[in-house]
Amino acid sequence: MPIHDQGYRRYEGRREPHGRTWWVIARAGIMNMLRQRKFLGLLLFAWAPFIVRAVQLYVASNFQQASFLAATPETFREYLGQQAIFVFFITIFVGAGLIANDRRANALQIYLSKPLARTEYIVGKLVTLLVFLVGVTWVPAILLLILQMMFAGNTAFIARNLYLFPAITLYSLMQVFTSAFAMLALSSMSKSSRFVGVMYAGIIFFTAAMYNALRAMTGSSAFAWLSPQDCLEIIGNAVFRVRSAYAIPVPVAFVAIAVIIAGSIVVLERRVRGVEVVT
Amino acid sequence: MPETLTAVATPPDLPSPAASTVELDRVSVKYGKNFALRDVSASFQRGAVGLLGPNGAGKSTMIKALLGFVPPDRGEMRVLGMNVKRSPLEIRARIGYMPESDAHIPGMTAVAFVAYCGELAGLPRADAMQRAHEVLYYVGLGEARYRNVETYSTGMKQRIKLAQALVHDPDLLFLDEPTNGMDPKGRDEMLELIRDIAHNKGLNLILSSHLLPDVEYTCDHVVVMDKGSVATQGPIEALKGQGGRVFELRVKGDINGFVETLRAAGLDCHATDEDIMRVFVPAGRDARFLFELASRERVQVRHLRPSVPTLEDVFAHAVGEK
Numbered sequence: 001m002p003i004h005d006q007g008y009r010r011y012e013g014r015r016e017p018h019g020r021t022w023w024v025i026a027r028a029g030i031m032n033m034l035r036q037r038k039f040l041g042l043l044l045f046a047w048a049p050f051i052v053r054a055v056q057l058y059v060a061s062n063f064q065q066a067s068f069l070a071a072t073p074e075t076f077r078e079y080l081g082q083q084a085i086f087v088f089f090i091t092i093f094v095g096a097g098l099i100a101n102d103r104r105a106n107a108l109q110i111y112l113s114k115p116l117a118r119t120e121y122i123v124g125k126l127v128t129l130l131v132f133l134v135g136v137t138w139v140p141a142i143l144l145l146i147l148q149m150m151f152a153g154n155t156a157f158i159a160r161n162l163y164l165f166p167a168i169t170l171y172s173l174m175q176v177f178t179s180a181f182a183m184l185a186l187s188s189m190s191k192s193s194r195f196v197g198v199m200y201a202g203i204i205f206f207t208a209a210m211y212n213a214l215r216a217m218t219g220s221s222a223f224a225w226l227s228p229q230d231c232l233e234i235i236g237n238a239v240f241r242v243r244s245a246y247a248i249p250v251p252v253a254f255v256a257i258a259v260i261i262a263g264s265i266v267v268l269e270r271r272v273r274g275v276e277v278v279t
Numbered sequence: 280m281p282e283t284l285t286a287v288a289t290p291p292d293l294p295s296p297a298a299s300t301v302e303l304d305r306v307s308v309k310y311g312k313n314f315a316l317r318d319v320s321a322s323f324q325r326g327a328v329g330l331l332g333p334n335g336a337g338k339s340t341m342i343k344a345l346l347g348f349v350p351p352d353r354g355e356m357r358v359l360g361m362n363v364k365r366s367p368l369e370i371r372a373r374i375g376y377m378p379e380s381d382a383h384i385p386g387m388t389a390v391a392f393v394a395y396c397g398e399l400a401g402l403p404r405a406d407a408m409q410r411a412h413e414v415l416y417y418v419g420l421g422e423a424r425y426r427n428v429e430t431y432s433t434g435m436k437q438r439i440k441l442a443q444a445l446v447h448d449p450d451l452l453f454l455d456e457p458t459n460g461m462d463p464k465g466r467d468e469m470l471e472l473i474r475d476i477a478h479n480k481g482l483n484l485i486l487s488s489h490l491l492p493d494v495e496y497t498c499d500h501v502v503v504m505d506k507g508s509v510a511t512q513g514p515i516e517a518l519k520g521q522g523g524r525v526f527e528l529r530v531k532g533d534i535n536g537f538v539e540t541l542r543a544a545g546l547d548c549h550a551t552d553e554d555i556m557r558v559f560v561p562a563g564r565d566a567r568f569l570f571e572l573a574s575r576e577r578v579q580v581r582h583l584r585p586s587v588p589t590l591e592d593v594f595a596h597a598v599g600e601k
Binding site: 008009010011013014015016017018021024025028032101102104105106107109110111112113114115116117273274275 | 347349371372378380381383386395396402403417443445447476480481
């Protein structure tokens, strides 16, 4: 019997309703990253500061001599600030190839010929990156807060600093959404993940360098809106009620971040298509 | 304009909606200032339909417009009875698309890729994996299904593109140049698969190709396109078989003048790859008429043989090949 007479049969089974494909895409992306040892190493390394802080909280709660190590709201602010470097590396490692590799392999035609909207494709890719970024920012920060409560044996610290839950959430989400949207937009503009990674790093360093140069020349931090990293610093200081050394108001930093995210969405809407039309 | 009754039937009336899988009504697609599709109205019957045309005729643009990749500037399109603009997701749930160019999702084995495509098309995960194995055996990649797709040869990549289009058991398949880059044996196997899909497995398909033998072997109906418009459409046998006879002819002398004379007499002719022309003689005339014309033009007839009308003749007449 020829092989084509075997094997093909009509499908009579269940079909999933529309609107869940984003999770199929995200799950495939997450599993693909977790199969890479280098990435697992990076994730473990990103959790090292959490271990250090957890030990700090334990020691401060259980040893009177180490009470100077006790947690304050600044502890959590500093922790999230330190995690920014891991956000940077994970964004590049995970995000650079998310759309660029699909463009290189012409996979967008495959995706968009299936019953999924472009929005689902973008959301699926975004969730792939967000899962890991939230996993090294919000998740460990909230865990630290819970550990603080457990090691102290009471909820006094949390009761005094109830705003820490929304502060951690808002600041983490600002960090991860800014990075994720910007990286996804850059990834949609190229077929080379390496080029995207270099572009992303270049933009981060260039904007920071430009701000620092202008600050050195003018003696003022009024140009902080040029640097996304410094805008996030300003927002972090505000939500954690830490005194800010920047001259620009917090709403300006919010607007700058909003412009980055909105601009990224516009780029994604224009670049994620089944065909590239060159006129 | 001389009346030319050739081996090509006039386009039949568009069939009723129930009999057609795809309908286009005055569809135009522009890329910048250039019309890729110009006021196209066509109807694709159930079964296997060939979408034939030279490169740049608008075949791929038509398929991409039907898939929603390229929005039309004008006109309405319906696939499986659903409006393309209003129900794109419902349509894409029931169609399979095999793209012309190399396309895959990077970093996956064949079975993982096809199963993933099945999930994207709405199959539950376990069913998608089972279907992936079955479909990969069906297309002849059973033994290689655990290899990374990026290591596949060109022919294997064509098969896997077909597999991902079939995995969710679509009601309509779009195959865009399915034998691209394949060696002769692989091409024959692919055509056998396509023929089996259309005639034995009961799937409807639209095969877009510039290769006439591929379309002639696998399809029952054809839509011929040229320069963004539909040149002719209908059942292949009807388009080939009506109105007159075809002769292979080789002459010595003023060939251009003789061709002008043939055309002026209402006969259509086109050249083949060899130095032979195929002449369409309308009903009521025969080979003697050709000899009379040759004698009048003082050209020698060196070869004359009756032939069977082919799809190439239909195509050549439709696109006005000289």
